[in-house]
Amino acid sequence: MIINHPLLGPRDAAEFTYLGDASLINRPDWQSDTADQDFYEYGYLRSNPAGIHRELWFHEAGDRSWLVVTRNTVTHEISNVEMARDVARTQGRSK
Amino acid sequence: MRYSGFQVIKEALTGHKGWKPVWRDPEPQSHYDIIIIGGGGHGLATAYYLAKEFGEKKIAVLEKGWIGGGNVGRNTTIIRSNYLLDGNEPFYEMSLKLWEGLEQDFNYNAMVSQRGILNLIHSDAQRDAFTRRGNAMILNGADAEMLSTEQILDRYPFLNVNDARFPIKGGLAQHRGGTVRHDAVAWGYARGADMRGVDIIQNCEVTGFRLENGKCLGVETSRGFIGANKVGCAVAGSSSRLMSKADMQLPMESHVLQAFVSEGLKPVIPGVITFGAGHFYCSQSDKGGLVFGGDLDGYNSYAQRGNMPVVEDVCESGMALMPMLGRARLLRMWGGIMDMSMDGSPIIDKTHIDGLYFNGGWCYGGFKATPASGFCFAHLLSRDTPHPNATDFRFDRFSRGLMIDEKGMGNQPNLH
Numbered sequence: 106m107i108i109n110h111p112l113l114g115p116r117d118a119a120e121f122t123y124l125g126d127a128s129l130i131n132r133p134d135w136q137s138d139t140a141d142q143d144f145y146e147y148g149y150l151r152s153n154p155a156g157i158h159r160e161l162w163f164h165e166a167g168d169r170s171w172l173v174v175t176r177n178t179v180t181h182e183i184s185n186v187e188m189a190r191d192v193a194r195t196q197g198r199s200k
Numbered sequence: 201m202r203y204s205g206f207q208v209i210k211e212a213l214t215g216h217k218g219w220k221p222v223w224r225d226p227e228p229q230s231h232y233d234i235i236i237i238g239g240g241g242h243g244l245a246t247a248y249y250l251a252k253e254f255g256e257k258k259i260a261v262l263e264k265g266w267i268g269g270g271n272v273g274r275n276t277t278i279i280r281s282n283y284l285l286d287g288n289e290p291f292y293e294m295s296l297k298l299w300e301g302l303e304q305d306f307n308y309n310a311m312v313s314q315r316g317i318l319n320l321i322h323s324d325a326q327r328d329a330f331t332r333r334g335n336a337m338i339l340n341g342a343d344a345e346m347l348s349t350e351q352i353l354d355r356y357p358f359l360n361v362n363d364a365r366f367p368i369k370g371g372l373a374q375h376r377g378g379t380v381r382h383d384a385v386a387w388g389y390a391r392g393a394d395m396r397g398v399d400i401i402q403n404c405e406v407t408g409f410r411l412e413n414g415k416c417l418g419v420e421t422s423r424g425f426i427g428a429n430k431v432g433c434a435v436a437g438s439s440s441r442l443m444s445k446a447d448m449q450l451p452m453e454s455h456v457l458q459a460f461v462s463e464g465l466k467p468v469i470p471g472v473i474t475f476g477a478g479h480f481y482c483s484q485s486d487k488g489g490l491v492f493g494g495d496l497d498g499y500n501s502y503a504q505r506g507n508m509p510v511v512e513d514v515c516e517s518g519m520a521l522m523p524m525l526g527r528a529r530l531l532r533m534w535g536g537i538m539d540m541s542m543d544g545s546p547i548i549d550k551t552h553i554d555g556l557y558f559n560g561g562w563c564y565g566g567f568k569a570t571p572a573s574g575f576c577f578a579h580l581l582s583r584d585t586p587h588p589n590a591t592d593f594r595f596d597r598f599s600r601g602l603m604i605d606e607k608g609m610g611n612q613p614n615l616h
Contacts, residue, residue, distance in 0.1 A: 149611055151440070154444075180503065
């Protein structure tokens with residue numbers, strides 16, 4: 106697989122490590138009344154779809170940036186690559 | 201007698217036209233007592249033990265393709281019970297004991313070959329860890345023996361024991377481990393289940409569950425609605441896909457694992473060898489091919505095929521361990537979809553929906569577990585209580601902090 110890095114252009118997927126579903130950006134509020142259940146779901150449950158999947162990749166052997174890659178888990182086709190930082194900012198998660 | 205030396209000779213002389221299918225191809229009935237979704241090793245074993253050991257009647261196995269076409273036909277055929285943790289080891293030892301009696305039990309040649317498995321040690325810390333593991337195995341009634349480098353060289357003279365980076369310092373052997381003819385496992389269970397009246401319905405994909413007031417009444421399929429008192433799901437890599445139809449999210453990710461076979465060679469590797477410094481394991485099939493594999497590709501996938509970086513990594517590990525491997529040519533490689541759970545251990549449990557049961561999360565240890573998985577799932581389906589050897593394989597262990605994490609990797613499925 107080739108991941109088209111927004112800053113560096115097309116890079117071999119072997120340069121990256123994989124974390125998992127991009128929903129991991131949405132860390133629950135630890136002060137919520139439902140924090141126990143929220144953190145269980147955040148930590149352990151995954152939608153694991155067959156098809157379009159947004160996921161976090163880390164450019165470990167490169168510029169060490171986190172990316173949100175939109176990829177089809179049935180065909181391995183990558184349709185979109187964003188900086189995780191930008192995704193988190195649009196969700197109001199990061200400054 | 202269906203199979204005999206005489207029959208083989210007779211069929212050889214008459215073009216093998218006389219062999220008949222060993223299970224029926226029935227139309228689905230409108231209602232069953234128990235439906236098993238998934239005609240793989242685990243599903244067929246479950247149906248077999250339900251009929252044979254638990255006296256259940258009116259059982260169906262629904263398979264979307266053909267039986268044995270999934271992971272039971274795509275694995276590296278190894279059986280072993282060399283686990284560390286209490287939640288796992290009694291279960292896998294039960295499985296190994298069932299393997300030992302399997303062929304007599306279902307009267308079918310599954311080519312169970314207890315040729316032994318050897319886990320290599322490359323450092324002092326690893327020796328400590330493997331000694332502990334061996335002791336845990338012995339405490340649970342399994343066999344384990346620590347071998348010296350000399351003992352290993354007696355059996356495997358081709359190993360590169362003096363590798364500069366990962367010298368071989370010994371190994372943990374389980375002599376009762378070995379290999380089994382994987383397809384014959386599916387066929388033997390299917391035949392045994394069919395003989396006891398189980399309907400094996402192929403080309404019948406489950407498209408949804410009929411749920412009413414928190415109870416499962418049956419399944420919608422590509423061949424119409426089929427009612428059932430109880431529905432058991434055993435679909436391995438497709439677990440998340442299937443259970444999403446009941447609005448369930450599972451603690452697992454589906455990952456692709458590749459395996460490889462070389463061209464056929466004369467007998468050279470007597471048992472199963474695992475490299476302790478990388479992820480690589482190798483055995484030789486009865487047809488002569490070296491069967492080997494390594495790590496997951498590492499990203500969510502339902503593709504049943506992997507990518508080149510892992511091919512390179514597996515072959516590098518193999519070359520480090522046994523340089524002679526470089527003289528063999530790779531014949532075939534393929535990928536299977538693993539339902540990687542969050543702690544690397546399986547789930548055999550009821551769901552929150554009455555009448556809906558789940559068996560999955562086998563990661564890449566599913567094949568060796570086939571008999572015990574079928575037996576324990578049948579126990580749960582028939583008696584509504586878990587088998588004593590499978591009490592820890594619960595859904596709620598993640599919310600309660602009772603993970604069974606052999607490698608201590610945490611909730612990162614691609615590292616298990």
